[in-house]
Amino acid sequence: MGLVMRVRRFAVAGLAPVVLAVAFIVSIVPSRAAPGSGARGQTDAALAASATRLHGLDNLRAAIDAVPSRYGGVATEGDASVTACDTGNDTNASADEGPTASVDNAIAALRQEGAAVTVKPCRYSLDDLHRVLAQVTASSLFAANGVTLRRWGIDYSANAVEIGVDATPSGFAAKVAAQWGSAVYLTVSPSVGLQSTTTMR
Numbered sequence: 001m002g003l004v005m006r007v008r009r010f011a012v013a014g015l016a017p018v019v020l021a022v023a024f025i026v027s028i029v030p031s032r033a034a035p036g037s038g039a040r041g042q043t044d045a046a047l048a049a050s051a052t053r054l055h056g057l058d059n060l061r062a063a064i065d066a067v068p069s070r071y072g073g074v075a076t077e078g079d080a081s082v083t084a085c086d087t088g089n090d091t092n093a094s095a096d097e098g099p100t101a102s103v104d105n106a107i108a109a110l111r112q113e114g115a116a117v118t119v120k121p122c123r124y125s126l127d128d129l130h131r132v133l134a135q136v137t138a139s140s141l142f143a144a145n146g147v148t149l150r151r152w153g154i155d156y157s158a159n160a161v162e163i164g165v166d167a168t169p170s171g172f173a174a175k176v177a178a179q180w181g182s183a184v185y186l187t188v189s190p191s192v193g194l195q196s197t198t199t200m201r
Helices: 038-065 093-112 126-138 172-183
Strands: 002-010 018-027 071-077 081-086 116-121 149-155 160-165 184-188
Touching (some): 071 126, 081 093, 126 160, 160 172, 172 184
Parallel strands (some): 160 184
Antiparallel strands (some): 071 081, 149 160
């Protein structure tokens, strides 16, 4: 846009000089970016790639959930960093053969879309974790020790069940470890309503 200023000074009898400024717009030339170019195009491409990875992540979770006796779930940091937990349990290899191939295919597809996928060995399968979770929520151990269970759920990144309590009196952590071992870990949660975090991923 070009702007030309013309300034004229007028003198009126008995009054101080008055300055009038008159502005004229000479031209307005809007800038137009080519469709799909520049920052907007880069943002659109990034969003599309993210959406594709999220769809692939859903496919991987479904494939892993179909083999709960072997896999321990999926942990993510955003949509571009994915960790799949594999116990390597092949005791039911004939039944798991198809679903295991589905997991491999889902991992390959995610990697092709730019996600960094790591398969790490872990101790507890989804079956193990859900079994422990059910035991935790039904246990009388907490009330017997004057402890209130505040939150609970599967932490897929830790391959363990998180147990959130209002306090950990002396000796309580040892009792929890004796009951469930490394399949659980304790956290102290604020005094809020009960909260299930079973879908923590």
